Amino acid sequence: MVEVRLTLPSQSPAPATDGSALPVKMVLENVSVYYGTFRALADVTMPVYENHITAIIGPSGCGKSTLIRTLNRMNDTVEGARVTGKVLLDGEDIYASDVDPAIVRRRVGMVFQKPNPFPKSIFENIAFGIWLYNKRISRSELSDRVEMALKRAALWDEVKDKLKELGTSLSGGQQQRLCIARAIAIEPEVLLLDEPASALDPISTAKIEELMLDLKRDYTIVIVTHNMQQAARISDYTAMMMMRPDRAGELIEFDRTETIFTNPKDRRTADYVSGRFG
Amino acid sequence: MLSSTKPETAEPGYLQGDSNVRRRQTVARVGRGVLFLSLVLGLVALITLFVDVFDKLGGYAVYSFRVDPLTITPSRPLEELSREELLALIEQHVPEEAKALIPEDYGAPLEELSDEDLVNILYNEVPSPETLTAKPLEALTKEELIDVLQRNLTDVRFQTLNAEQPFEQMSREALIELIETEVLQESVARQWTLFESIFNRDAIIAEIEREYPGSDYEFKWWLTWRFLTSEQTTRPETTGIRPALLGSLFVVTLSILIAVPLGVSAGIYLEEFAGKSRLGAIIQTNIYNLAGVPSIIYGMLGLAVFARALRDFTTGAAFGVPDPPPNGRTIITAAMTMALLILPLIIVNTQEAIRAVPQSLRDAALAVGATKWETVWHHVLPVAAPGILTGTILATARALGETAPLIVVGAAAFVTLDPSGIFSSYTVVPIQIYTWTALPEQIFTRVASAAVIVLLVTVLLINLSAIILRNRLRKQI
Numbered sequence: 001m002v003e004v005r006l007t008l009p010s011q012s013p014a015p016a017t018d019g020s021a022l023p024v025k026m027v028l029e030n031v032s033v034y035y036g037t038f039r040a041l042a043d044v045t046m047p048v049y050e051n052h053i054t055a056i057i058g059p060s061g062c063g064k065s066t067l068i069r070t071l072n073r074m075n076d077t078v079e080g081a082r083v084t085g086k087v088l089l090d091g092e093d094i095y096a097s098d099v100d101p102a103i104v105r106r107r108v109g110m111v112f113q114k115p116n117p118f119p120k121s122i123f124e125n126i127a128f129g130i131w132l133y134n135k136r137i138s139r140s141e142l143s144d145r146v147e148m149a150l151k152r153a154a155l156w157d158e159v160k161d162k163l164k165e166l167g168t169s170l171s172g173g174q175q176q177r178l179c180i181a182r183a184i185a186i187e188p189e190v191l192l193l194d195e196p197a198s199a200l201d202p203i204s205t206a207k208i209e210e211l212m213l214d215l216k217r218d219y220t221i222v223i224v225t226h227n228m229q230q231a232a233r234i235s236d237y238t239a240m241m242m243m244r245p246d247r248a249g250e251l252i253e254f255d256r257t258e259t260i261f262t263n264p265k266d267r268r269t270a271d272y273v274s275g276r277f278g
Numbered sequence: 279m280l281s282s283t284k285p286e287t288a289e290p291g292y293l294q295g296d297s298n299v300r301r302r303q304t305v306a307r308v309g310r311g312v313l314f315l316s317l318v319l320g321l322v323a324l325i326t327l328f329v330d331v332f333d334k335l336g337g338y339a340v341y342s343f344r345v346d347p348l349t350i351t352p353s354r355p356l357e358e359l360s361r362e363e364l365l366a367l368i369e370q371h372v373p374e375e376a377k378a379l380i381p382e383d384y385g386a387p388l389e390e391l392s393d394e395d396l397v398n399i400l401y402n403e404v405p406s407p408e409t410l411t412a413k414p415l416e417a418l419t420k421e422e423l424i425d426v427l428q429r430n431l432t433d434v435r436f437q438t439l440n441a442e443q444p445f446e447q448m449s450r451e452a453l454i455e456l457i458e459t460e461v462l463q464e465s466v467a468r469q470w471t472l473f474e475s476i477f478n479r480d481a482i483i484a485e486i487e488r489e490y491p492g493s494d495y496e497f498k499w500w501l502t503w504r505f506l507t508s509e510q511t512t513r514p515e516t517t518g519i520r521p522a523l524l525g526s527l528f529v530v531t532l533s534i535l536i537a538v539p540l541g542v543s544a545g546i547y548l549e550e551f552a553g554k555s556r557l558g559a560i561i562q563t564n565i566y567n568l569a570g571v572p573s574i575i576y577g578m579l580g581l582a583v584f585a586r587a588l589r590d591f592t593t594g595a596a597f598g599v600p601d602p603p604p605n606g607r608t609i610i611t612a613a614m615t616m617a618l619l620i621l622p623l624i625i626v627n628t629q630e631a632i633r634a635v636p637q638s639l640r641d642a643a644l645a646v647g648a649t650k651w652e653t654v655w656h657h658v659l660p661v662a663a664p665g666i667l668t669g670t671i672l673a674t675a676r677a678l679g680e681t682a683p684l685i686v687v688g689a690a691a692f693v694t695l696d697p698s699g700i701f702s703s704y705t706v707v708p709i710q711i712y713t714w715t716a717l718p719e720q721i722f723t724r725v726a727s728a729a730v731i732v733l734l735v736t737v738l739l740i741n742l743s744a745i746i747l748r749n750r751l752r753k754q755i
Binding site: 074080102103105106109112116117118128129132133179185186 | 553554636637638639640641642643644645646647648649652656657660661
């Protein structure tokens with residue numbers, strides 16, 4: 001684990017409550033993302049603190065999803081996408097030329113906005129990622145790890161009798177927790193969630209939020225959300241993003257969540273979190 | 279706050295619409311009518327096709343013999359007959375006018391002529407005098423019938439038939455029937471169409487009895503088990519489609535074996551691995567164009583490359599196959615030509631099937647640390663498989679019905695032997711249909727109709743299996 005003291009030009013260094021520096025898991029330094037010639041993200045610099053939940057908020061089209069997909073190189077799959085600047089994971093640049101994106105994604109797991117279980121059995125949904133990195137794993141060990149992941153995602157009791165059924169046959173909320181179980185089954189260090197509850201009903205949403213608060217003991221979590229209350233309820237740090245006039249997304253404020261919601265420095269943040277626009 | 283969209287100025291009867299709405303609804307009705315009419319026209323065309331094919335498939339047929347039965351049965355030479363028998367024959371068979379002229383021609387009345395003269399009269403005045411003493415087939419004993427077969431068939435044919443079913447064990451009736459088909463070459467003199475035969479039965483039978491007295495007639499179907507399982511002959515009554523059917527099977531199976539691995543692989547590569555580039559776009563456009571190239575052009579290509587340039591390989595000469603067919607006209611040539619023809623179809627179809635797999639599925643696999651290959655192999659292909667399979671089966675149907683390229687690369691018109699391997703000569707069902715239709719003998723169009731039904735049913739079954747397979751695989755996902 002690398003401790004990085006950040007000197008962020010426009011934002012405060014965001015100290016912990018006791019004043020000491022927090023361990024930093026990931027750092028973005030002047031990250032810009034281009035899709036072809038279009039600049040989607042402009043010069044984002046921010047830390048991701050270990051074992052904390054960082055929320056990314058902001059109006060639609062401000063580059064929140066682009067930002068979070070930059071953290072595990074999912075943007076590589078987009079034709080013509082290009083990233084400049086540095087994204088450090090434990091001090092190592094994940095965009096360095098000798099880095100294998102598959103390894104990055106193994107260490108930085110991701111859950112998507114729309115639940116996307118594989119059209120295979122619940123068991124296989126979880127087992128696939130485990131099996132990829134340990135193809136000689138015994139059947140019983142694999143079963144144990146699948147069970148562990150499902151328990152960790154608070155889904156075990158609901159699916160333990162139907163592990164052979166299709167993952168796609170579950171309800172929307174269950175599917176999303178299955179996706180979370182799938183993501184944590186391979187024991188990543190960081191978990192990225194891109195609006196994980198936006199397609200779910202309030203009860204499923206509550207379950208997922210509860211789950212995240214539980215998971216942050218073991219994982220570093222970054223979540224994109226449209227829901228201000230959700231950000232306020234679960235996150236420790238909040239990044240506020242906006243779209244510039246040239247349509248590129250920029251980070252306008254990063255701070256402890258209480259500060260963002262009670263005493264923001266930027267007028268636009270104040271307007272946004274109080275619901276005056278956006 | 280609730281508000282009605284009803285304008286302030288609305289009159290009573292507003293809900294019935296004004297002239298504007300009525301005009302738009304009229305356009306909608308006319309549009310619907312045009313669409314429906316197109317459907318009806320299409321259906322009419324299809325039904326006409328089927329009616330035409332079925333009309334020729336069966337009907338009343340009247341038979342005649344190519345060989346006069348009396349010329350093959352045992353008979354006594356006229357010279358051995360007694361004077362009484364000769365006189366009786368003259369009385370019976372010589373026309374009255376000829377009889378009246380006998381005294382003038384031979385210099386004496388009939389009764390005073392010598393036996394020799396009587397024989398001469400029979401030879402001169404009767405069309406086929408040697409048959410006069412012949413017994414009809416029905417009057418022969420079993421031994422005599424077998425003797426007739428032996429004298430009139432080649433030794434090989436006689437032995438073959440005897441091996442199939444020993445003559446000694448056959449009934450007299452069965453032997454007569456055998457003689458009728460094998461020796462007399464009983465053939466259809468005329469056949470009425472199916473619908474005539476159904477709706478005009480009595481008139482046809484009356485006509486047969488008037489025009490062809492004493493001839494056999496029956497309601498004859500052309501699509502029979504015998505037709506499916508017999509080899510090709512020169513006679514419509516005995517010809518069959520087995521070599522063509524087997525030829526089609528060989529060619530299509532082989533071309534699928536060649537084209538599917540190539541096409542599916544190329545499709546996967548283009549869709550999943552080849553990035554967007556100018557070269558990729560050019561290749562893509564060309565593949566789309568290839569899928570629409572007229573099939574005869576593939577025939578020309580196959581002729582130049584497989585049948586001519588690679589002749590030693592496509593005839594098997596390079597592998598020491600004895601007695602190769604000339605000009606590279608082998609099954610492997612046809613299969614490779616056909617494979618080229620369906621390759622673009624399979625590539626395009628594979629690409630479309632893969633494109634239909636949602637990106638979210640790829641993201642899901644990549645996000646747990648899978649490589650591109652693992653993502654495609656474990657998650658994209660299983661989901662795309664039903665689509666790929668359906669396209670492959672449809673390509674099979676296409677290959678089965680394709681004729682033009684095979685005419686060029688040399689499907690033989692007349693093949694009596696079943697294909698024996700990839701280097702044998704062959705024919706296929708569509709070529710066979712074409713050949714039969716082009717023959718001058720009208721009755722062969724009936725045979726062609728039977729072959730058309732065979733082809734249509736095969737294609738239909740293939741398409742049906744595609745639908746069933748697709749539905750079953752979809753259910754599993």
